[in-house]
Each structure stands twice: as C-alpha cells, then as structure tokens.
Amino acid sequence: MSIRAQASCQPTLRAVLSIVIAALSLIASPASGRAQPLQLPTGKVVLTVSGAISRTNAGGVANFDMKMLEALPNTTVTTATAWTDGPQTFDGVKLIDLLTYLRAKNMSVMAYALNDYSVAIPEEDLHATTVLIAYRRNGQYMSIASKGPLWIIYPDSLGSKDVQSRMIWQLRTLEVGPE
Amino acid sequence: MSIVRKYWAAFAVTLIFAGALGLSTYLLVKNSTALSQAQRSTSWLAAQLELEYFRTLSLLDAFYSQDPEVSADSVRERFEIFESRINTIATGEEGSELRTTKNYQPLMDLLVPAVAKIQLALNGLDSANPSQHVAVRKLLTALGHPIQAWTMGVLLHNQALETLRSSYYPVLGALLGVISAGSILIWMLSQAIIKAEAFAHTEHMARERADHANRAKDTFLAIASHEFRTPLNAIIGFSELLRSRAHALTEDSRNRFLEDIISSGRQLSRIINDTLNMSKISTGKLTLKLEPVDIRSILNDCVSALQSGAKDVGVILAAHMPSDAIQVLADAVWLNQAITNIVSNAIRFTTSGERVDVRCHQRGESVVLEVVDRGIGIPETELHHVTKPFYQVQNVLDRERGGLGLGLAIANGVIEAHGGNLTISSAVGQGTVVSVSLPTVRSQDGWAQARKAQIDVNQF
Numbered sequence: 001m002s003i004r005a006q007a008s009c010q011p012t013l014r015a016v017l018s019i020v021i022a023a024l025s026l027i028a029s030p031a032s033g034r035a036q037p038l039q040l041p042t043g044k045v046v047l048t049v050s051g052a053i054s055r056t057n058a059g060g061v062a063n064f065d066m067k068m069l070e071a072l073p074n075t076t077v078t079t080a081t082a083w084t085d086g087p088q089t090f091d092g093v094k095l096i097d098l099l100t101y102l103r104a105k106n107m108s109v110m111a112y113a114l115n116d117y118s119v120a121i122p123e124e125d126l127h128a129t130t131v132l133i134a135y136r137r138n139g140q141y142m143s144i145a146s147k148g149p150l151w152i153i154y155p156d157s158l159g160s161k162d163v164q165s166r167m168i169w170q171l172r173t174l175e176v177g178p179e
Numbered sequence: 180m181s182i183v184r185k186y187w188a189a190f191a192v193t194l195i196f197a198g199a200l201g202l203s204t205y206l207l208v209k210n211s212t213a214l215s216q217a218q219r220s221t222s223w224l225a226a227q228l229e230l231e232y233f234r235t236l237s238l239l240d241a242f243y244s245q246d247p248e249v250s251a252d253s254v255r256e257r258f259e260i261f262e263s264r265i266n267t268i269a270t271g272e273e274g275s276e277l278r279t280t281k282n283y284q285p286l287m288d289l290l291v292p293a294v295a296k297i298q299l300a301l302n303g304l305d306s307a308n309p310s311q312h313v314a315v316r317k318l319l320t321a322l323g324h325p326i327q328a329w330t331m332g333v334l335l336h337n338q339a340l341e342t343l344r345s346s347y348y349p350v351l352g353a354l355l356g357v358i359s360a361g362s363i364l365i366w367m368l369s370q371a372i373i374k375a376e377a378f379a380h381t382e383h384m385a386r387e388r389a390d391h392a393n394r395a396k397d398t399f400l401a402i403a404s405h406e407f408r409t410p411l412n413a414i415i416g417f418s419e420l421l422r423s424r425a426h427a428l429t430e431d432s433r434n435r436f437l438e439d440i441i442s443s444g445r446q447l448s449r450i451i452n453d454t455l456n457m458s459k460i461s462t463g464k465l466t467l468k469l470e471p472v473d474i475r476s477i478l479n480d481c482v483s484a485l486q487s488g489a490k491d492v493g494v495i496l497a498a499h500m501p502s503d504a505i506q507v508l509a510d511a512v513w514l515n516q517a518i519t520n521i522v523s524n525a526i527r528f529t530t531s532g533e534r535v536d537v538r539c540h541q542r543g544e545s546v547v548l549e550v551v552d553r554g555i556g557i558p559e560t561e562l563h564h565v566t567k568p569f570y571q572v573q574n575v576l577d578r579e580r581g582g583l584g585l586g587l588a589i590a591n592g593v594i595e596a597h598g599g600n601l602t603i604s605s606a607v608g609q610g611t612v613v614s615v616s617l618p619t620v621r622s623q624d625g626w627a628q629a630r631k632a633q634i635d636v637n638q639f
Binding site for chain 2: 081082083084085114115143144145146147158161164169170
C-alpha cells in the first residue's frame with residue numbers, strides 16, 4: 001500500500017487573528033505577568049489539557065469543545081493507517097500549534113484515551129513531523145465507534161510499530177510534561 | 180580470472196550454496212520475527228474486544244443498580260468503545276490477520292445486527308426500568324459466549340504458533356551448523372584448487388626442463404658428431420692419399436700428411452676425453468684420488484705445457500707464484516686438467532700480442548687462483564651459463580673458435596668436487612677473470628684429515 005502524506009495549512013481569517021492576538025500577548029505577557037485567559041467551552045468538552053501550560057479556563061486545565069479546536073489553525077494530513085482501508089484525509093490541529101497556543105512550558109506530552117490507553121509523545125516528533133490532533137476523517141466528524149472524536153495522526157506510520165503505538169484514538173486528555 | 184573460468188562449476192555451486200543458505204536464514208529469522216509480532220497483535224486485539232464487552236456489561240449493571248457515578252451517557256460511550264474494537268478488527272491492515280481466523284465471519288454476522296439493535300435500545304435508557312434492564316442485558320449476554328469462544332480460539336491458535344516459532348530455533352541451529360560445515364567445505368575446496376594449480380605448475384615446469392634438456396642433448400649430439408667427423412675425415416682422407424699416392428709423394432709431403440693424421444687423431448682423442456669427463460662429472464661418477472699437493476707445482480706444469488701453444492698464437496703467458504708452498508688436498512691429475520682447461524680457454528679467446536696472467540695467493544683458509552685475460556669477454560647475460568655444459572654447446576652453433584666448449588664446464592665440475600668454487604667476472608671487449616678458490620691444508624690436524632680422506636677415497 002502506498003503512503004501519501006501531505007500537510008497544508010489553511011488559516012482562516014479567524015485563525016490569522018488568533019495568531020496575531022497570540023503574538024501580541026506574547027509581547028505583552030512579560031509586562032502583565034499573566035497569560036490571557038482562555039475562553040470557556042460552550043459545547044461538550046472533547047479535550048482536556050493539563051500540566052505545564054500557561055493558558056487555562058478551568059482550575060489549572062484547558063478544556064476544549066469541538067468549536068474551540070476548529071478555531072485553531074487547521075491542518076490537513078492525507079495518509080494510510082493500519083486501521084483503515086486506503087488513504088484517508090484527516091483534518092485537525094497540529095499538536096505543536098495547540099501547545100504553543102496554550103503557552104506550554106514543555107513540549108512533551110502524555111496522551112490518554114477514553115478506553116484508558118495512554119502513550120507518551122516525545123517532543124522530537126513535534127519538530128520532526130506533523131503530529132495532528134484529528135477531529136475529522138474524510139470530512140466527517142468521528143464517532144467513538146470509529147475511533148473519534150479525536151485521533152492523533154502521524155503522516156507516515158505504516159512501517160513503524162512505535163509510531164503506530166503513538167497514534168492514540170479516542171483521545172480525551174493531554175498531560176503536558178513537567179516544567 | 181582464468182582460475183574462475185577453469186573452476187566455474189565449483190564457483191557457481193559455492194555461490195548458489197552460500198546464497199541459498201543466506202536466503203533461508205534470512206527468511207527464517209524474518210518469519211520468526213513477523214510471526215511473533217502478528218501473535219502479539221492478534222492476541223491483543225482479541226483480548227481487547229472481550230475486555231470492552233465485559234466493561235460494557237458491568238457498566239450497564241451498575242447503571243441499573245442506581246450507581247450515581249454511572250450516567251446513561253457513560254454507558255453509551257462505553258458501548259461505543261466496544262463497537263470501536265469490533266471496527267478495529269473489521270477494517271484495516273492491523274485486523275487483517277484476525278479476519279482469516281476460524282469463526283470470524285459467523286461472529287461478525289452475529290455482532291453487526293446485534294450492535295445496531297443494542298444501540299437503539301441504549302438511546303432511551305432509564306435506570307428505574309428493570310424490565311428494560313432485562314431486555315438490554317439479554318441482547319448483550321447473547322454476545323458473551325460467541326465472543327469468548329472466538330477469543331479463546333485466537334489465543335489457542337497463537338499458542339500453537341508460538342510452539343511452531345520455538346521449533347524454528349533448532350532449524351536455525353542446524354542451518355548455522357550447515358553454514359559452518361559449508362564454509363569449511365568451501366575452504367577445503369579452495370585449498371584443493373590451490374594445490375592442484377601448484378601441482379600443475381610444477382609439472383609444467385618439470386616438463387619444460389625435460390624438454391630443454393632434451394633439446395640441449397640433441398644439439399650436443401649434432402655438434403659432437405660434426406666435431407668428431409672433422410678430424411676423422413682428415414685422418415681417413417690423408418691415410419687414403421698416402422696409400423694411393425705413396426709413390427708419387429715426396430718425403431716432405433708424406434711427413435706433413437702423417438703429422439696431420441697424428442694431430443687429427445690427438446684432437447679426436449681430446450674431444451672424446453672431454454666428452455667422457457663431462458659425462459662422468461654430470462652423472463656424479465667422478466672419483467678423486469685425494470692427496471696433499473703443492474698447488475704451485477700443478478700451476479707450473481700447466482703453464483709450461485701451454486707455453487709453446489701460446490707462443491704459436493702470439494699470446495704472452497705468465498705465471499705469478501708466491502715463494503712459499505701452498506698445500507691443497509687434491510687429485511693432481513684432475514686439478515691439472517681443470518686448470519689447463521681454464522688457461523687454454525683464456526689463450527684461445529685472447530688476440531695475438533695480448534697477455535694471459537696466472538696468479539696464485541693464499542687468502543685465509545683458501546688458495547685463490549686467478550686467470551686473467553684481455554680477450555673478447557663474455558656478455559653479462561651469458562656469464563652464469565658458461566659453466567653449464569650443454570648451454571655452451573648450444574651456443575657453439577655459431578662458433579668461430581672451434582672445440583666442444585666443454586672446458587669450463589669440466590673445470591667447474593672438478594673444482595666443485597674438490598670443495599672449491601669457480602667464479603667468472605668479465606666485461607665485453609676488456610677481458611675475463613676466472614677465479615678458483617680451493618681449501619688449503621695447513622695444520623697437522625688438516626694433514627691427518629687429509630690422510631684419512633685419502634685412505635677413505637682409496638678404499639673405493
């Protein structure tokens with residue numbers, strides 16, 4: 001099976017704005033000494049980020065609903081996986097973008113799934129390749145039964161059991177490594 | 180390259196053998212690794228299916244027993260996770276191994292419609308409705324036994340595979356044994372080839388030497404018969420002349436013819452002697468009668484015997500001798516012959532008016548004789564050949580100087596038989612120096628040894 005992987009950024013106007021705001025807040029934060037607080041989720045919480053992050057919205061953690069995730073810069077990855085038939089197109093937010101957005105003080109994370117599976121994602125992966133928190137597969141939201149709602153996707157995984165082990169599905173929680 | 184061409188079959192067999200061994204080892208190791216991975220993967224997937232089934236069941240029971248921590252949503256979520264396990268087996272490469280297992284299809288035929296039914300039932304969950312609990316539970320428990328049976332089948336199958344995999348190890352060991360044996364075999368084969376090649380080479384060299392010796396002997400025979408015929412023709416010719424024309428010849432003519440006959444006879448006799456001597460030397464049948472002699476007396480005898488002949492061709496022959504006697508243990512007759520050969524050779528190759536000097540002096544435990552001429556010299560490439568009997572004969576084909584040319588070869592043989600050695604240095608156009616070194620007899624012990632040696636030799 002051939003592997004096709006492509007990643008492209010399609011920043012919407014909103015995403016551009018959020019980057020500008022993030023950049024501005026980066027400049028402003030040393031003066032204010034406090035990070036700008038994160039908005040509150042309005043829908044069902046699909047992802048909780050805990051640990052060494054500066055921007056939170058609920059008692060030291062950052063809760064995201066699907067809308068909030070979709071508001072972040074969108075990235076598309078097309079790739080084949082060991083659990084699907086043929087190339088699949090995944091839409092989502094890059095883990096590194098999410099961590100930057102939350103002003104993480106460490107780029108390595110532990111990921112936990114709904115089914116209690118957990119795996120460590122090392123910082124090197126974030127720099128070496130596109131590690132995507134996918135929320136749509138082939139344009140559709142993913143149900144829990146089809147490994148959703150969130151699925152960590154690596155663009156080139158068929159050859160490596162190690163990489164496959166990090167492609168955690170039914171992702172629910174990210175714990176950012178110690179400061 | 181030629182060796183590869185010659186033994187191509189051996190090389191091909193070796194290559195095929197090594198290739199087959201390498202390939203089978205590689206495949207065995209690869210299979211074993213792949214099998215182990217597949218086992219782990221299929222066991223894990225099957226076990227997860229069963230696990231999620233039981234989690235769903237126990238969560239359902241907790242929900243209906245009014246557990247405040249368990250919501251309808253959490254039951255639905257758990258069931259979806261169970262469903263995702265089914266999908267993981269049903270789609271993608273990871274589950275492909277399991278889709279070929281026994282009873283997979285009947286299980287799926289059971290699971291897929293049941294899941295749809297249960298999903299519908301889960302939509303309107305009410306923890307206060309025990310009959311609903313019974314209905315949903317019935318739907319779920321109908322799946323329990325088939326799932327457990329199938330999972331057990333997968334685990335048992337994997338256990339069998341594990342047994343198969345562990346049976347690879349003795350095969351791998353045997354293969355390693357075959358590889359080592361094969362390597363030794365290949366090494367032995369290469370040794371055999373090297374030996375065969377060396378033998379063929381030796382044989383080739385021996386044949387070449389034999390061919391060379393044969394050619395040399397043929398040439399020798401051709402020249403020798405020519406050399407024999409020349410004086411014989413003279414003897415026969417002059418004798419016939421004397422018989423048929425005796426009355427018509429003057430006294431002077433008769434005497435001249437008789438002189439020619441005698442000198443031809445002597446020449447013939449010398450040639451035959453040379454040939455016989457050479458034959459004795461080259462077959463190792465030279466027997467020496469050793470006794471202590473003063474080398475000076477032998478040199479004097481030789482020089483005086485050759486003096487008149489030298490004068491005839493205008494060569495000045497001079498001997499330079501020390502005043503003290505130098506004793507050597509030698510066969511006087513053979514040594515005389517050897518030195519005569521060397522000196523007469525020098526005279527023969529020296530042009531009229533030039534000199535030949537014979538010197539003699541003691542150097543340590545040896546006496547050194549030098550015969551120095553200012554003759555035509557010997558080219559450097561020929562130097563080490565001139566003491567070989569047949570080689571000289573070969574070269575005599577374009578002879579200007581006549582004779583069999585065995586002189587130096589005989590001298591060399593005689594000197595070596597005396598425990599001495601003969602060396603020649605020469606420059607073309609400047610002359611030649613033949614040096615002979617012989618051990619001397621100096622001490623009383625030496626004399627005793629000499630006498631003993633003499634007795635030993637005489638006993639034969």
